[in-house]
Amino acid sequence: xxxxxxxxxxxxxxxxxxxxxxGIDLGTTHSLAATLRSGSAEVIPDERGASLLPSxxxxxxxxxxxxxxxxxxxxxxxxxxxxxxxxxxxxxAFQDIAEAAQLxxxxxxxxxxxxxxxxxxxxxxxxxxxxILRTLRTRSEAVLGGELTGAVITVPAYFDDAQRQAxxxxxxxxxxxxxxxxxxxxxxxxxxxxxxxxxxxYAVYDLGGGTFDLSILKLSRGVFEVLATSGNARLxxxxxxxxxxxxxxxxxxxxxxxxxxxxxxxxxxxxxxxxLSDASSVPLALALGNGQSVDLVLERAAFEEMTRDLVQQTxxxxxxxxxxxxxxxxxxxxxxLVGGATRMPCIRQAVAEFFGQAPLTNLDPDKVVALGAAIxxxxxxxxxxxxxxxxxxxxxLSLGIETMGGLxxxxxxxxxxxxxxxxxxxxxxxxxxxxxxxxxxQGERELVADCRSLARFELRGIPPMVAGAARIRxxxxxxxxxxxxxxxxEQTSGVVAAVAVKPSYGLSDGEISRMLSESYQYAQQDLQAxxxxxxxxxxxxxLEAVAAALASDGDLLSAGERQAIxxxxxxxxxxTRGSDAGRVKVCLDNLNAGTQVFAGRxxxxxxxxxxxxxxxxxxxx
Amino acid sequence: MSEAGAAMLDFAQNHLDLFGxxxxxxxxxxxxxxxxxxxxxxxxxxxxASAPETQRRLAEQWAGQVNEAYRVLKSPLERxxxxxxxxxxxxxAPTQTSMPAEFLMQQMxxxxxxxxxxxxxxxxxxxxxxxQQEHHGLLNALSSQLDELGQYEVAGETLRKLKFIARLEEExxxxxxAW
Ligand SMILES: Nc1ncnc2c1ncn2[C@@H]1O[C@H](COP(=O)(O)OP(=O)(O)OP(=O)(O)O)[C@@H](O)[C@H]1O
Ligand SMILES: [Mg+2]
Numbered sequence: 001x002x003x004x005x006x007x008x009x010x011x012x013x014x015x016x017x018x019x020x021x022x023g024i025d026l027g028t029t030h031s032l033a034a035t036l037r038s039g040s041a042e043v044i045p046d047e048r049g050a051s052l053l054p055s056x057x058x059x060x061x062x063x064x065x066x067x068x069x070x071x072x073x074x075x076x077x078x079x080x081x082x083x084x085x086x087x088x089x090x091x092x093a094f095q096d097i098a099e100a101a102q103l104x105x106x107x108x109x110x111x112x113x114x115x116x117x118x119x120x121x122x123x124x125x126x127x128x129x130x131x132i133l134r135t136l137r138t139r140s141e142a143v144l145g146g147e148l149t150g151a152v153i154t155v156p157a158y159f160d161d162a163q164r165q166a167x168x169x170x171x172x173x174x175x176x177x178x179x180x181x182x183x184x185x186x187x188x189x190x191x192x193x194x195x196x197x198x199x200x201x202y203a204v205y206d207l208g209g210g211t212f213d214l215s216i217l218k219l220s221r222g223v224f225e226v227l228a229t230s231g232n233a234r235l236x237x238x239x240x241x242x243x244x245x246x247x248x249x250x251x252x253x254x255x256x257x258x259x260x261x262x263x264x265x266x267x268x269x270x271x272x273x274x275x276l277s278d279a280s281s282v283p284l285a286l287a288l289g290n291g292q293s294v295d296l297v298l299e300r301a302a303f304e305e306m307t308r309d310l311v312q313q314t315x316x317x318x319x320x321x322x323x324x325x326x327x328x329x330x331x332x333x334x335x336x337l338v339g340g341a342t343r344m345p346c347i348r349q350a351v352a353e354f355f356g357q358a359p360l361t362n363l364d365p366d367k368v369v370a371l372g373a374a375i376x377x378x379x380x381x382x383x384x385x386x387x388x389x390x391x392x393x394x395x396x397l398s399l400g401i402e403t404m405g406g407l408x409x410x411x412x413x414x415x416x417x418x419x420x421x422x423x424x425x426x427x428x429x430x431x432x433x434x435x436x437x438x439x440x441x442q443g444e445r446e447l448v449a450d451c452r453s454l455a456r457f458e459l460r461g462i463p464p465m466v467a468g469a470a471r472i473r474x475x476x477x478x479x480x481x482x483x484x485x486x487x488x489x490e491q492t493s494g495v496v497a498a499v500a501v502k503p504s505y506g507l508s509d510g511e512i513s514r515m516l517s518e519s520y521q522y523a524q525q526d527l528q529a530x531x532x533x534x535x536x537x538x539x540x541x542x543l544e545a546v547a548a549a550l551a552s553d554g555d556l557l558s559a560g561e562r563q564a565i566x567x568x569x570x571x572x573x574x575x576t577r578g579s580d581a582g583r584v585k586v587c588l589d590n591l592n593a594g595t596q597v598f599a600g601r602x603x604x605x606x607x608x609x610x611x612x613x614x615x616x617x618x619x620x621x
Numbered sequence: 622m623s624e625a626g627a628a629m630l631d632f633a634q635n636h637l638d639l640f641g642x643x644x645x646x647x648x649x650x651x652x653x654x655x656x657x658x659x660x661x662x663x664x665x666x667x668x669x670a671s672a673p674e675t676q677r678r679l680a681e682q683w684a685g686q687v688n689e690a691y692r693v694l695k696s697p698l699e700r701x702x703x704x705x706x707x708x709x710x711x712x713x714a715p716t717q718t719s720m721p722a723e724f725l726m727q728q729m730x731x732x733x734x735x736x737x738x739x740x741x742x743x744x745x746x747x748x749x750x751x752x753q754q755e756h757h758g759l760l761n762a763l764s765s766q767l768d769e770l771g772q773y774e775v776a777g778e779t780l781r782k783l784k785f786i787a788r789l790e791e792e793x794x795x796x797x798x799a800w
Contacts, residue, residue: 221658381670390662390668391667416692419681542673544671591673610664611656
């Protein structure tokens, strides 16, 4: 394992120290990592030179998991212990999984999220994803030669909060510091836009192995503004494979195949599908385990016929996103294709017909998401001081609260630009009511039962009043990271209750630490050491940030104010020399508090500068 | 020179002041968009990724406020409502229910038309056009009532009509989708 890179605190205030950061595309079929090296984004290959890591993990009793190509190779010989397409199970409960019967695994109905029974024990989709991420982390640290500051991990834009939280948990479990979860189509747009210097309104059509996203972005002088996003988190290339698989079964009259044959047939189906992107027909010749043999020919026309409705299903989100952005087809300057499944001619044709123009295909659809994530990671790690571009992303799904009769009251609508804060007033419904419980939900449907439940909390201590007299203001806040927090406040008395929303089926912190201590990597590593390490990293980051701020805007402070900040910095520097995590935290908090006024003045200055720059331009024009 | 003594900008200020735009309904949308991007480029938390925690939190608040102001100013309906609120008129308050009888009649006719037009593409298109025309006319009226005549109570009624029309247009959109 790489040694921890903690620079001597005294020297950490050197203005520029390149921090290692990566972008990771954690895909249903393939995963990969990329980073920014000497100004351009590059994919990080493994020691064999391969950049795509198959998202496959094999679990054998008493051994570390096998990840990638070697696992994939074992899928037909060891189907039950070799997990593929695990992304489709992330954040899902057993009963959410409609296609459970078609999955060649032993699924377990665990509380919260489904689990998979393997030779190495029950594994949650979070743990399987963590094993994939750990492989990419190790690969990246080996190639880049140091510990990573953090990673931007991409998720389908249409992922809900539970799926996002599960992804974040997986990253933490793999030892990665998550700088941001970035929407896949947005990442692709960043890579495309910066590469091609594009300006105007573009649609990104992303059909991967398991998910479909459609996002509309406006690119204007370095600002990437997501106007709307829509999609289907359960539609991808896998579903096209399933159609071929079902067709083979119906043609051969085979009964429910064994897990091994199922894998064999699914792999053959995928192969056939991919070949049909170039060939007009493909032979399917297989010998099944039960002695039966398959000898068929699949014509492209027949394939297109059996998957027509899947292609059509991608057009509804296109319509919805256009409508949400109040745009018509003529406003779209280009359509960027992302995801391996967009190589299918039927997709390209449907997209061209719908948008009335041929899609853009001059980017590698397999890598563009990771490249975009790498560019964003570089900025969020703090490497680019004066970034010349900015991303404004949106909430993919509406957020609301349960009201009387099991109905949803939307507080933050879908496609609201982040960060966003919205408040709404509610009132009591009984005389003398002193408590109120809130149920936070996500989704577009009117009935709470059809939405996803995110959290519940209570406001207590409301002074007794007649029904309808109390004024309870509920505030929803989603920050730039897409994290939701909700608070409720009774306006006349000022009683407050708040929660940072963590979905009920996300992992609790306790569960995470248990998994951490169980995982191979951390078996010997003390959690306490980890906490100290985290505090030190944060402290150094803070010291560096304050020093840089003082260097550029020190003139905003009086001599006395400057003196006070210097003292707090010295105290924190001193604390980082010891090994008391608690002390570091206290000094860190003090420095944070002590720089509040300074931060306000700096913000003020940057806004004034931005506005005067504008005003001068306007006068000159 | 020190800016330390200067009065701090207040992000809770009037949306129009925040964008440095005149307090009018009629708006240069290009200028609004331009200023939005300029402001976000200066204050968005990602632009302060390497700044101290306090500053990043402040950036979150500012950016949220700028987003909210932009949302309101961008939509003619929300902008009208906001301008009226600056003049002390809460145009869409639940207590504001009065509507001229003839408008209500027209409403009912349109609703009937919509019910009959379901599944009839040409009829839906006709209705959509009629509503667009009405919408356009109401916006013009609102603009002169707010910017020229200063008739805020009347403008409030225009705004309520607009809200009705917007809702109907939404339903027509849904009918198209179902079709
Ligand atoms: N030439 C091809 N023709 C048709 N489909 C293809 C071709 N090449 C790859 N695919 C399909 O693309 C899908 C994988 O795409 P990709 O690697 O972009 O997905 P992913 O990023 O892993 O998934 P997701 O983004 O949904 O999580 C698979 O279904 C694969 O069969
Ligand atoms: Mg993908």
